[in-house]
Amino acid sequence: MQATFHIVLVTSGQPALNPRLVKEADALTTSGYKVTVIYQYWNAWGTEIDQQILPVKKWNAIRIGGTPETHKALYWITRVRHKAVKILIKLVGFKYWLAERSLSRCTFLLLKDALRQRADLYIAHNLAALPVAVIAAKKNKAKCGFDAEDFHRNEITNNPYHMDVRLKTFLEEKYIPKTDYLTASSPAIAALYQQLFPSKKAVTVLNAFPVVKEVSLPAVKAAEPLKLFWFSQTIGLNRGLQDVLSALKFLEDKQIELHLLGFIDKETRKQLDIIIQELQFANKPNIVFHQPINPDKIPLFAAQFDVGLALEPGFSLNNNVALSNKIFTYLQAGLTVVASDTTAQKQFINKNPALGFCYEKGNGQQLTAILKRLINEPGLLLQTKQEAFKAARNDLNWETESLKFLKVVEETIAI
Missing domain, CATH: 3.40.50.2000 (Glycogen Phosphorylase B;)
Structure with a gap:
């Protein structure tokens, strides 16, 4: 019918x-x-x-x-x-x-x-x-x-x-x-x-997102850098990226990679470089830019990383109450979710505490503490990644x- x-x-x-x-x-x-x-x-x-x-x-x-x-x-x-x-x-x-x-x-x-x-x-x-x-x-x-x-x-x-x-x-x-x-x-x-x-x-x-069958249950990895991932259709500076850059400054002595997926124009790239310069890194942070890809392929692409970042700054009421598709992409990829405490994201993490962590938006030191803990406790990182993977296959899909x-x-x- x-x-x-x-x-x-x-x-x-x-x-x-x-x-x-x-x-x-x-x-x-x-x-x-x-x-x-x-x-x-x-x-x-x-x-x-x-x-x-x-x-x-x-x-x-x-x-x-x-x-x-x-x-x-x-x-x-x-x-x-x-x-x-x-x-x-x-x-x-x-x-x-x-x-x-x-x-x-x-x-x-x-x-x-x-x-x-x-x-x-x-x-x-x-x-x-x-x-x-x-x-x-x-x-x-x-x-x-x-x-x-x-x-x-x-x-x-x-x-x-x-x-x-x-x-x-x-x-x-x-x-x-x-x-x-x-x-x-x-x-x-x-x-x-x-x-x-x-x-x-x-x-x-x-x-x-639909269950991505090509992604496998996260397993123990040999010692390597903590790989952070963030994506959007367009890479902009009103999405909280300053928080993770601040955290990278605090964690200069750690092996960390930051991967950004999305379209970035010349002016935004220039402004991003200025922010990095102002933070006065002793060594330039390891930031890798990736061009936009088919949205259906993002979960599988993301599965190579460890932590999915949802850094919304809550600059408007909508930004505060929206629950972006980033989080659900990270779950399908089997990533630990680290999210700012906007109303929607805090509600989600409080309801699903095994999947990741929340930090006070704009508080680079809190974000630093979370990332440092994940580096120092690889068992915790693996556990949250596996819980994310399982949740995405049980009901968050x-x-x-x-x-x-x-x-x-x-x-x-x-x-």
Whole structure:
């Protein structure tokens, strides 16, 4: 019966940049639904990874809005229009659909294609896609859902007068009440949206990953450097990297490698070098940079390391309550998790103390103490790595979380 249902997932990003969307599309397809993903070009390296991902998927992917390489005229027209909208919104406010247009280069092209897709359910995978899913569902007499991977109104700042906060608050309050379901990627995000929209039942679906069978149970290793790992789509300096650099300074006499995976621009690399210089290392720290790879391959890549770092500084309410996919990647890889004590991460470590350690965000000395202990107690390091590996195969995985998501979808379509 499910094969008769058509579900459309919408994002203003790309599949390679939204692993959660890909996991949901895969889960829906495996369950027998017809699935279409509508997306737009975001960047070149994401496109390269999309070219690896999409050909093997059983769902249909539609890219709209052109790229710098294909349909160039459309791409540049939409860029110019988007810049104009962002200027106009500062002058006249959120009327004339400027709010909806301001978050995405291709809002109305996404909507145009979504309307063409006669679906039973439309799922928005970021805030820019939310108006698209709601309007398409209304026009096509279907249902719609919103997956809140972040607490959007406070992604950048907590200042209620900031334009980004005002804009996203306006869109959330206009469209979330019109959705048929609401999921969130952490208990803390779900709680915040539940408080804002009490008529909605915000369901937590953790940002976990499928079990990676190629990763083996961590075993005792010969004496070698402690290998730290951190990754993101983009390497930036607002993600807590200063904490680990400070710890490396305190641990100069120890053999430690820091591996960073993600795209880094020249300016960020320059700023990172300045921070390292200011710390006045006697010997330059052993930092290895890795280019972005297919998200599906990150757990296996990460398995060569010892410690997975989740260093969020809590610079905004969202950054404080988000439970990033980093932690679940580290678990699949069998790494000891070392996390800053943001609300979401502290809750997770308190609930799963065998998997790793928490330190006070911004406190390099506390982080140093944890890393030093792992160096001095190899048995503890091995134990936490093995516990992480086991937890990822028992219940902290997408196989478990996808059942929650599919139940929400089934109940929504059945209404």
